[in-house]
Amino acid sequence: MEALRGDTTSPSPRHDPDPILVAASAGDRESVRDAIKRGEFDDLRSAAYNKTWYISERYCRIGDSVDSFEPVLHDLWYIYYQGGCYLSYESAEHDKLVLDVLRTKGRGPLMRPAPSGCGVDIARTPVGALWNGLPFFVTDMTDFWVNDCAKMEVNQRLNFASFLAKLASTRLDKDRLCQIALLVFRETFETERPLHIPDDTGESPGRIMHDLSISALLPAACAWIREAGYNIILLSDVSWNDCSSSIGQGGNTFLKSELGQRASAGFSPWRWMYWLKRLHEIVKEAEQADEKYLAEQATEAIEIMLGHVEERNSGILRVYEAAGGGLRQDKAFLGLEKLIKGDESSE
Incomplete structure (x- = not known):
C-alpha cells in the first residue's frame, strides 16, 4: 500500500x-x-x-x-x-x-516502477485501472447484449443474463452492470409484443428485437430478478440512473402509464412497481393462453420481488403507501397492500 x-x-x-x-x-x-x-x-x-x-x-x-x-x-x-x-x-x-x-x-x-524511479505507474485506461477496475468490462458486456441478444436462442439469452446478474449481485463497478437489467426489463415489460411467437426460441442471425415475444425474453428478465433482485431493490430505492439516457429511458408502455409519469428513467420505486404490475398481467395472459410454464415463471418472479421488498423493508413500500388514490386499489399491488397492512397490525 x-x-x-x-x-x-x-x-x-x-x-x-x-x-x-x-x-x-x-x-x-x-x-x-x-x-x-x-x-x-x-x-x-x-x-x-x-x-x-x-x-x-x-x-x-x-x-x-x-x-x-x-x-x-x-x-x-x-x-x-x-x-x-x-x-x-x-x-x-x-x-x-x-x-x-x-x-x-x-x-x-x-503496477510497475515509474520511469522517474520515484513511485509507481498504474495501468490505467480512460474507464478504469487494471485489474481492480475491470476496464471496458461493463461497456463490452452491454454492447454484446445490445448487438446479439435478439439473435440468441432462448437458453443462450438465459445463460448470459444469469452470468451478468450473478456478477451484478456483487455490485461490480459501482452497480453499473445493472444498466443491462434496465435494457432487459424495458424490452420485456415496457414494450408491446405478443406473448408467444412460433419459432422465436432458436438462434437466428437475422433476427431483431422487434421479432421477439414475451416468452423469448421473460426467462432473461426472471434471471435478473432471481440473481440480482436485492440490488434492483437497492437501486430502485435510491432512484439510480448512472447510465446513458439511451439505456436508462423507459419503454413506450411505461412512459404512457400513470407510473411512468412519476419517473421516466433509471431505477425507481415507480418503475419497479410497473414491472410488478406487468408480471401480474403476464401471468393472467399466460393462463388464458394455457402457457403454464410462462405463468409459473412470472409467478415465481412476483414472489421473489415481494419477498425482497419485505425482507429489506424497502422504501418502495412507503412510496406505494403514500401514493394513495387508484394505485392502492389496483389488484396488481395486492401483495404490497398486504405487506403494509401486516406492518400496521404488528405495531
Whole structure:
C-alpha cells in the first residue's frame, strides 16, 4: 500500500493499439467460437487466464502502454461473454466463470516502477485501472447484449443474463452492470409484443428485437430478478440512473402509464412497481393462453420481488403507501397492500 501513495495519477497520453494485435483479434474470437462448438469449455478458462497473464507481462515486464494491448483486453471479455452464453446457468462451470472474473478484479492494480524511479505507474485506461477496475468490462458486456441478444436462442439469452446478474449481485463497478437489467426489463415489460411467437426460441442471425415475444425474453428478465433482485431493490430505492439516457429511458408502455409519469428513467420505486404490475398481467395472459410454464415463471418472479421488498423493508413500500388514490386499489399491488397492512397490525 505504501507504493500506491507514490502512484502517478496524471492521465497518460493515448497511443494506438498494436496493429498486430488488432489484426489478430478476429481470428482469436473465431477460435473461441470454434472451441465452444467442440464443447471445449475448460479451454476457455485457460485462454482467459493466458490473456490475463499476457497483459500483465506486457505492462509490468516489457513496459508497453495500456493502449497497445487494449485489443487483448476486449478479447478477454469476449471469452467470458461466450462462456456466459453457452455454459448452463445452473452448472458449476458457469459459477466458476463468474468467480474467475471476480478473481481477476481481486488481482488489484497492475503496477510497475515509474520511469522517474520515484513511485509507481498504474495501468490505467480512460474507464478504469487494471485489474481492480475491470476496464471496458461493463461497456463490452452491454454492447454484446445490445448487438446479439435478439439473435440468441432462448437458453443462450438465459445463460448470459444469469452470468451478468450473478456478477451484478456483487455490485461490480459501482452497480453499473445493472444498466443491462434496465435494457432487459424495458424490452420485456415496457414494450408491446405478443406473448408467444412460433419459432422465436432458436438462434437466428437475422433476427431483431422487434421479432421477439414475451416468452423469448421473460426467462432473461426472471434471471435478473432471481440473481440480482436485492440490488434492483437497492437501486430502485435510491432512484439510480448512472447510465446513458439511451439505456436508462423507459419503454413506450411505461412512459404512457400513470407510473411512468412519476419517473421516466433509471431505477425507481415507480418503475419497479410497473414491472410488478406487468408480471401480474403476464401471468393472467399466460393462463388464458394455457402457457403454464410462462405463468409459473412470472409467478415465481412476483414472489421473489415481494419477498425482497419485505425482507429489506424497502422504501418502495412507503412510496406505494403514500401514493394513495387508484394505485392502492389496483389488484396488481395486492401483495404490497398486504405487506403494509401486516406492518400496521404488528405495531
